[in-house]
Amino acid sequence: MSALERNQEDRSDRQQQNTEQNSEAVLQTEDLTVYYGKFAALRGVFMKIFKNKITAFVGPSGCGKSTLLRCFNRLNDLIDGCRVEGKVIYRNKNLYSKKIDPVEVRRRIGMVFQKPNPFPKSIYENIAYGARINGYKGDLDELVERSLQQAALWDEVKDKLKDNGLSLSGGQQQRLCIARAVALKPDVVLMDEPCSSLDPVSTGKIEDLIHQLKQNYTIIIVTHNMQQAVRVSDLTAFFNAEEGEKGNRFGYLVEYDKTEKIFENPQEEATREYVGGRFG
């Protein structure tokens, strides 16, 4: 075990103590390492994600925060050459055990992507699709309406549910994608830089929405925007990237704590520099 890895373990012990809260952990990673091809993109992550909290992942590009996010719903399975070591514990089960069906995992852990990606179908079908393929037994119309209301989109689209989802504006498309995710009533919603392609007004709407969703969902949000992390999250994890022995960059978790603590009184020098805007 290298000095770096030992150091990381010490840190992760401290982080787990620091973030120990009354809330229960929904997801937990144990020594999670992700490889793309031969090289590790993310090394040795230990962390807990707490129920009904908003957790923000911040850090420079290439630090593995999106990679980690995709581990939580096994979306990395779709990337050629991606391999995961270590554990992701969800409901006392390791998501990377052979017995786990990734399709079932994704029904419980929803995702909103960086670029709005509605299906090339009607607004109604965008939401009904997930429900149908998951064998939803209730009233589809009602589900569509409720989901769109939760995503604060209902008033804008209620008269044009048959229009193609791609005809909406970028901000509306992203709220449609959020509605699509919450329609499945997931335990956790993963958001991968959900506002990075949106204007400030749409970003504000999405952030308000994230706050409201917190009551019912556990949310993890990857963001490049420090202010956004401060505005929306309860907990913040800072990741950094380092050169490996063979010149390949890999990311690791530097510090994970309450958001105020990370931004006002971080324990690590690297965190202080990053949130202070001195690099990245």
Add this chain to the structure above:
Amino acid sequence: MSTTTQERYSKSDELERSRSRPRTIIGTLLTILAFILLGIALLPLFLVIIYVIIRGASRFDLNLFTEIPPAALQEGGGIASAIVGTIILVAIASVISIPIGVLAAVYLSEFSSGRIARWIRFATNVLSGVPSIIIGIFAYGVVVLSTGTFSAVAGGFALAILMLPVVVRTTDESLQIVPQEVRWASVGVGASDFHTVLLIVLPAALPAILTGTTLAVARAAGETAPLIFTALFTRYWPSGLFQPIPSLSVLVYNYAAVPYENQQELAWAASLILVLLILLTSIISRWATGKSTY
């Protein structure tokens, strides 16, 4: 001796366009040259269409579509049986090649790993480069010799092999245009691969797939070489799938060079119909592509 202070661009003081400047003159000349060459490149297309229309129009009447081709020295007649024959041949070819081609492309684009996919794509390209006469000989060897008869099935089989690489390639290309994010979105809401491909990816790619398939059908309809010794030819109405069957392209081949004027005119009329068929399918496929999602 510093060059930097000596360097000067030959800028004139005017911003207006000057006709006498060499740059302007060369630019104009090259534009004219490019335009002329474009005209030369398009000339064959227009000449073919115009010539075929002029020669074929004289017999372009109702009889053409209702009567069978005449025997030697006989007057009148039409090419109705050949039209029906071509439709049957293309239908057989489509029934064989479209399902196989689309499914193969789905495998290529959605499920295969890089290495295998590269080889299959390469093999598909090779197949599309095989001269059609060789595909005809292959169909002759496989179907005609084993069934002991020239037949519609043999002709359809040959055309199917001809269409297959076109269908695979265009479908493969149209599936790859569908953004990866959309597949991820579908998988992200808990869809299986089956649902993702069937309900999201294929519908999104459908207009482009239809375009490619239509062009493949049009190409097959105009092929002659693979039909000459598989489907053969007959003047009469198609009488069964395991009987020789007439087709427009073989009719043109047979009648264009005979010394009878009546047959020659019918050959031109058949050519006109083939050209119109290809024009029409191209236009339809253009229109369908215009409606595509991505």
